[in-house]
Amino acid sequence: MRRILPTLVTGALVLPALAACSTFGEGESASGGTEKLVLVAHESFSLPDELIEEFEAEHDVDLEIRQPGDAGAVVTEIALNPDDSGADAVFGVDTTFASRLLDADALESFEGDLPSGADAFALADEDRLVPVDSGNVCVNVDTAWFAERGLAEPESLDDLVDPTYADLFVTPGPVDSSPGLAFLLTTVAAYGEDGWRDYWRGLVDNGTELVAGWSDAYYTSFTGGGEDGQRPIVLSYDSSPAFTTTEDGSATTTRALLDTCFTQVEYAGVLRGADNPEGAQELVSWLLSEEVQAALPDNMYVYPVRDDVELPAAWAEFAPRPAAPYTMEPAEIAANRETWIGEWREETQR
Amino acid sequence: MARGDAALTRTLRLLALAALPLGVVAVFFVLPVGAMLVRGLAPDGHLDPGGLVEVLGRDRTGRVLWFTLWSAALGTLLSLVLGLPVAYALFRVAVPGARVLRALTLVPFVLPTVVVGAAFRALLGEGGLLGFLGWDGTPAAIVAALVFFNISVVVRVVGGAWAGLDPRAEEAAAALGASPARVLLTVTLPALRPALASAAAVVFLFCSTAFGVVLTLGGLRYATVETEIYLLTRAFDLPAAACLSLVQVVTVVALLAVLGRLRGRAGDAVPVDRVPPRPRRARRGDVPALVVTGLVVLATALPIVGLAVASLQVRGEWTLANYRALDEPGITTALDVPVLTALRNSLQVAVDATWMALLLGLLVALVVTRRARSRPERVARGLLDGFFMLPLGVSAVVLGFGLLVTVARPPLALRDEPLLVPLVQALVALPLVVRTLVPVLAGIDDRQRQAAASLGASPARTLLVVDLPVVWRPLLAAAGFAFATSLGEFGATSFLSRPDHPTLPVVIGRLLGSPGTTGAQSNPGMAMAAAVVLAATVTAVVLVVERLRVPSVGAV
Numbered sequence: 001m002r003r004i005l006p007t008l009v010t011g012a013l014v015l016p017a018l019a020a021c022s023t024f025g026e027g028e029s030a031s032g033g034t035e036k037l038v039l040v041a042h043e044s045f046s047l048p049d050e051l052i053e054e055f056e057a058e059h060d061v062d063l064e065i066r067q068p069g070d071a072g073a074v075v076t077e078i079a080l081n082p083d084d085s086g087a088d089a090v091f092g093v094d095t096t097f098a099s100r101l102l103d104a105d106a107l108e109s110f111e112g113d114l115p116s117g118a119d120a121f122a123l124a125d126e127d128r129l130v131p132v133d134s135g136n137v138c139v140n141v142d143t144a145w146f147a148e149r150g151l152a153e154p155e156s157l158d159d160l161v162d163p164t165y166a167d168l169f170v171t172p173g174p175v176d177s178s179p180g181l182a183f184l185l186t187t188v189a190a191y192g193e194d195g196w197r198d199y200w201r202g203l204v205d206n207g208t209e210l211v212a213g214w215s216d217a218y219y220t221s222f223t224g225g226g227e228d229g230q231r232p233i234v235l236s237y238d239s240s241p242a243f244t245t246t247e248d249g250s251a252t253t254t255r256a257l258l259d260t261c262f263t264q265v266e267y268a269g270v271l272r273g274a275d276n277p278e279g280a281q282e283l284v285s286w287l288l289s290e291e292v293q294a295a296l297p298d299n300m301y302v303y304p305v306r307d308d309v310e311l312p313a314a315w316a317e318f319a320p321r322p323a324a325p326y327t328m329e330p331a332e333i334a335a336n337r338e339t340w341i342g343e344w345r346e347e348t349q350r
Numbered sequence: 351m352a353r354g355d356a357a358l359t360r361t362l363r364l365l366a367l368a369a370l371p372l373g374v375v376a377v378f379f380v381l382p383v384g385a386m387l388v389r390g391l392a393p394d395g396h397l398d399p400g401g402l403v404e405v406l407g408r409d410r411t412g413r414v415l416w417f418t419l420w421s422a423a424l425g426t427l428l429s430l431v432l433g434l435p436v437a438y439a440l441f442r443v444a445v446p447g448a449r450v451l452r453a454l455t456l457v458p459f460v461l462p463t464v465v466v467g468a469a470f471r472a473l474l475g476e477g478g479l480l481g482f483l484g485w486d487g488t489p490a491a492i493v494a495a496l497v498f499f500n501i502s503v504v505v506r507v508v509g510g511a512w513a514g515l516d517p518r519a520e521e522a523a524a525a526l527g528a529s530p531a532r533v534l535l536t537v538t539l540p541a542l543r544p545a546l547a548s549a550a551a552v553v554f555l556f557c558s559t560a561f562g563v564v565l566t567l568g569g570l571r572y573a574t575v576e577t578e579i580y581l582l583t584r585a586f587d588l589p590a591a592a593c594l595s596l597v598q599v600v601t602v603v604a605l606l607a608v609l610g611r612l613r614g615r616a617g618d619a620v621p622v623d624r625v626p627p628r629p630r631r632a633r634r635g636d637v638p639a640l641v642v643t644g645l646v647v648l649a650t651a652l653p654i655v656g657l658a659v660a661s662l663q664v665r666g667e668w669t670l671a672n673y674r675a676l677d678e679p680g681i682t683t684a685l686d687v688p689v690l691t692a693l694r695n696s697l698q699v700a701v702d703a704t705w706m707a708l709l710l711g712l713l714v715a716l717v718v719t720r721r722a723r724s725r726p727e728r729v730a731r732g733l734l735d736g737f738f739m740l741p742l743g744v745s746a747v748v749l750g751f752g753l754l755v756t757v758a759r760p761p762l763a764l765r766d767e768p769l770l771v772p773l774v775q776a777l778v779a780l781p782l783v784v785r786t787l788v789p790v791l792a793g794i795d796d797r798q799r800q801a802a803a804s805l806g807a808s809p810a811r812t813l814l815v816v817d818l819p820v821v822w823r824p825l826l827a828a829a830g831f832a833f834a835t836s837l838g839e840f841g842a843t844s845f846l847s848r849p850d851h852p853t854l855p856v857v858i859g860r861l862l863g864s865p866g867t868t869g870a871q872s873n874p875g876m877a878m879a880a881a882v883v884l885a886a887t888v889t890a891v892v893l894v895v896e897r898l899r900v901p902s903v904g905a906v
Contacts (some may be wrong), residue, residue: 046686052527066765067849068754072584079586080389080755086765100586142536173570176581209476211487212566215862219874220471225865226874227663230476236865241867245667245772298683301864314868338585349571 037061037279040078040085040271042071042092045291046299047292055286061279071178071266075100081107086275088280091132091268091287096181098267099130099334101217107269108277112285115293117307121265123330129267132287133302136238136261136325137182139169140254142224145232154233156259157190160203167207170221171235173348174341177213178264183235184344185333186262189326200347210348239301242312252318261325266302360723363809368717368734371710371780377762379741379777381753383595389755390592398589405593410578415597418574421489422557425496429553430546432497432646433504435639441509441638445628451647452509453892455502456830457654457885460838462855463562464862465881468874469653470495470567472660479652489572495563498650500553503782510827511545511789514820517627530635533863533900534814544792548785551609555602555742555781561841575601595748648891654885661878664871672875676883684864684873685857686849688879690891693887696837699790699853703773703779703836704829710776711783711828714738716817718784719792735788742781746841754845764845773852774842779835786828791821830892837888854884 034056045067056063066087068077073096078085082104093101101107107128114122114130121131139160146153154160160169171179187196202208209231211217219226222234224244238261244254268287269278286292293304297312303321391397405411440448440455458466472478474486485491490513519541523533539546559576573581575598582591632640661672675681676689722728741749753774758765794817802812840855847856858877866873 043856044864046683058579064766065849067847068487068750068845073845076583076586076751077754080751081759084759086759086763175570176565176584210570211471212568212570215468215874216566218865219862220475222470225867226472227660227666228472240865243868245868245869249868301683338587345570 015102023278034060035276035279036064037063037089037276037283038066038087039283040066040068040074040087040090042074043067043069044300045092047295048299051291051295054291059279059282063275063283071097078103078106078271083272086273087271088274088276088284089268089270090246091266093129093267094178094270095264095328095330096178096185096333096337097143098123098330101269102128102330103125103334106217106272108272108274108280110270110284111281115288115290115306115308118217118288118305121305130270130284130288131265131267131305133293133296133300133304134263134265135302136256136263136322137179137186137235138238138256138258138261138325139258140222140224140234140236142222142232142253143255144253145223152257153257155257157187157199160208160233161199161206163206165206165233167204167209169203170211170217170231170234171211172212172214172217173210174344175212179214179235179237181337181341182262182264184340185328186260186326187313188336188340189262189328197343197347200344204348237301238321239297239303239310239315239319242314242317243301245318247312252314256319256322258320258322261322263325263327265305355789357723361727364717364720364727364730367713371714371717371738372734374710374771374773375738375777375780377739378753378757378773379572379749380471382756383523383744383748384752385756386588386752387595387746390588390590391596391688393589402593402596403590405590406597406900410573411594414573414575414578417572418558418576421493421496421572421574422554422560423498425493425557425733426554427463428493428497429500429504429557430550432642433549434508436501437505437509437512439636439639440505440645441513443632445632445640445643448629449504449896450889450893452506453830453889453896454647455505456834456888456892457502457640458499458650459502459834460884460888461881462652462838462840462858462884463560463566464855464859465657465877466495466498466653466864467566468878469529469657469660470563472656473596473653478670479656487571489568492564492569492572495567496557496560497867498653499560499563501646501650502558503553503556506551506827506831507789508542508545510786510824511542511793513629514793514823515541515627518800545789547609548789551606551739551780552742552785554605555739557580558601559598559743559745561746565599576745576747580747581808583747583751591748595745598744599740602740602805603736604744606739607612610732610736614676634715657878658882661875661882665867666795667743669870671870672872672879673883675869675871676879680868680873682861682864682866682873684860686715687852687857689854689857689876689883692852692854693883695851696854696884697887699772699775700818700836702769703775706773706776706777707783707832708825708829708833711780711787711832712821712825714780714784714789715787715821716813719788721796735784736786739781740808741777746778750842753842756848766848768848768851771843771846771848772836775836775839776832778839778842779832782831782835783828784819786824786831787821790824791817826896826898829895833891833895834888837884852882857882 017076045065052063068074071092071094074090074092078090079100081119085106092175109127110130118131121134123129141153143153156164159165174181174184187199191199209221211221217234218236221231223229223230223232225234238256241252241254245252268284270277270284274280290306290309293306294309296302296304391402417859439445440452470491473480474483474491475481485494520533520537523537543705551651558574560574561576561580564572564574564577575594579591579594662668664671679688700730716733722731765769798816802816807815843853844856847853858880861873861877864873
């Protein structure tokens with residue numbers, strides 16, 4: 001009996017402490033009479049709380065944001081139940097996945113107007129997918145590394161197969177990486193159906209390192225991203241140089257090669273099975289509003305589609321945009337993606 | 351009392367005990383996975399066997415299956431071979447600091463695979479400390495990572511049983527002149543066989559369903575069934591994904607059947623002593639085990655030290671900025687909440703997941719270990735035993751999407767229920783909990799329970815005085831497992847994570863997924879710092895939990 005007592009005392013102390021840690025009794029905010037509005041978005045979706053609260057107050061809705069994963073997961077979740085996905089609107093469907101939602105007939109037409117500048121990113125004859133932001137996947141270089149060695153920085157895709165730059169380039173493959181897939185599409189767009197496989201053979205022969213994901217390339221292998229990287233040329237985004245500044249923010253240590261870029265557009269849409277279709281329409285319009293568009297660069301690393309909002313200073317200074325990036329229609333991507341990835345595997349893994 | 355009545359009572363009691371875990375697994379596992387299989391295999395309501403044959407016939411399917419089998423088998427074998435000496439040294443020999451080392455063995459378990467993948471690539475890649483091995487991007491790196499994750503399972507499952515093993519049989523053999531090696535081979539290992547089989551089963555399932563490390567370390571060239579299901583689901587090739595899921599389930603069931611045989615007629619019993627023997631002083635014969643233990647600890651520490659070093663650097667200079675940034679809201683645009691808030695969320699979820707897993711696991715273990723009185727009863731218990739292992743053997747991606755299309759939707763609509771995430775994590779931890787408890791529970795001589803009953807103890811009191819004292823230690827070990835599993839679980843959780851309550855692995859993933867070295871800290875540095883905090887937290891919690899002791903009721 002002597003030894004039971006301390007145990008009981010310990011238990012009596014520990015249990016309430018544990019209970020305090022539990023998620024039990026963590027009340028969801030009561031929504032009262034306000035209507036619910038559900039947005040499915042990818043994991044990178046993020047906007048300032050004040051903006052979201054303003055929207056909720058203005059339209060008297062309770063906005064609930066669900067983030068099941070990356071764009072691929074978002075699209076898959078909706079396509080599994082295109083008639084009734086349990087949500088009202090979707091955001092973050094990118095160029096490479098856009099066709100799946102159209103093919104699954106999961107979307108309604110957007111009834112609002114596109115702001116100035118957005119037209120350039122809209123799909124031809126398609127009012128179900130609304131362009132919200134865009135970004136470019138581009139080859140980046142560590143400018144300090146090249147300066148130290150007195151070596152000219154590469155500028156073009158062709159330079160990457162030049163022996164001068166042997167063993168210096170690292171890129172994620174297209175298998176499970178969205179920028180990696182974009183780079184494969186870049187090469188198809190640049191060298192054509194007949195030429196891209198030769199180009200990739202050239203890349204492999206020139207010692208290009210292929211890794212699984214963007215962070216493996218950027219943070220582990222790239223000299224300008226992590227602490228121990230060995231390669232000064234990497235595949236990333238046109239906005240990346242704005243995030244490799246010196247500590248005082250006066251200069252950046254990397255640069256995007258603007259002749260190697262591929263445009264990815266992110267779309268929003270109203271879901272066909274929406275319980276609150278009016279709210280969903282208002283939500284998509286709101287994503288195109290000046291306030292939200294201006295908040296996109298700092299919160300999601302992407303460029304707004306509106307041409308009348310100001311970019312953050314670091315972006316304007318360190319992340320110039322490509323003048324003529326490569327592009328491809330979502331339908332063409334959808335029709336060929338798996339074939340191209342299969343051929344890419346053959347070419348790079350012989 | 352008529353025999354028929356007694357049998358009926360026993361059956362009813364069995365059903366009553368099994369009802370809760372059965373119901374939970376049915377709703378939160380069978381239903382979602384079944385829904386995904388149906389969608390893939392019978393999209394229009396009728397089965398399409400031609401599609402099944404076509405997927406199975408693909409060259410790639412064969413290669414993927416073969417790679418999965420051999421990499422998982424090799425990973426399991428190496429984990430066992432390296433884990434056994436460590437289990438012995440940490441649980442049977444009085445090694446200084448054994449308590450801390452035992453807690454540290456759980457660290458690989460909680461580290462998010464993105465972090466471990468990064469740590470391994472930093473170690474094995476160009477310019478890494480072990481870069482000269484040339485393992486980067488080869489199966490060797492994948493198997494090494496599998497062993498890194500799973501040695502702890504062997505150490506804890508086998509160590510827990512070993513610690514309670516009655517030493518008298520070994521002493522008798524030694525007294526009769528058997529050499530230490532002979533004692534080990536003919537007395538100790540056979541006695542530990544149930545625990546070894548349990549550990550092997552769990553490790554094999556972990557290895558064959560490993561996901562993150564396989565994608566990171568071999569993602570472009572090597573695929574396992576698990577990563578292939580993920581890629582096929584992303585490509586929306588649901589029939590092929592369902593087909594491979596089916597292959598996965600069939601393989602798991604076959605494996606469990608084989609292991610059930612291996613455990614043999616003796617069932618799951620590890621003979622336990624009611625008063626566990628104290629670890630004894632190290633002897634000369636312990637040197638090989640101690641050396642192997644030292645090497646394993648060193649090798650396991652390497653990647654962890656690597657990420658600790660990375661957490662202390664920004665722009666090539668030493669700094670604590672990454673740690674200071676963990677508590678600052680808005681320090682990086684990659685995050686909506688400070689990292690420490692995410693840590694608190696993770697701890698809350700882990701506490702719930704732990705008690706759920708222990709409750710369910712204890713019920714399951716009780717059901718499957720009580721001695722069966724008839725053949726049908728034995729078969730039923732065996733089937734239940736296997737059934738509760740299934741959550742380990744099925745793709746997290748299939749489970750995740752399955753949950754989204756079933757319990758997350760009306761009529762259940764549990765998506766916003768705070769307890770959904772811990773419950774799903776508890777299911778993932780359940781097989782580990784069961785496998786930790788079963789060998790020990792089964793080792794209790796049923797005559798002790800009968801004696802207690804004949805002295806007038808109620809079934810509940812019998813449980814309290816006979817089962818609990820023996821099972822207390824493995825129960826704590828299981829609690830550690832469940833807690834660590836929950837803290838590190840990313841696969842199924844990521845589908846259900848609540849954006850306003852992100853868990854730490856989710857936050858680490860976001861930090862590593864976005865560029866950012868702008869202020870004094872950097873995003874990858876913060877991710878590594880967060881991983882170090884996660885590792886320190888689980889070590890501390892496990893140390894405290896394992897200090898809880900049940901009194902030896904025999905002394906009452």
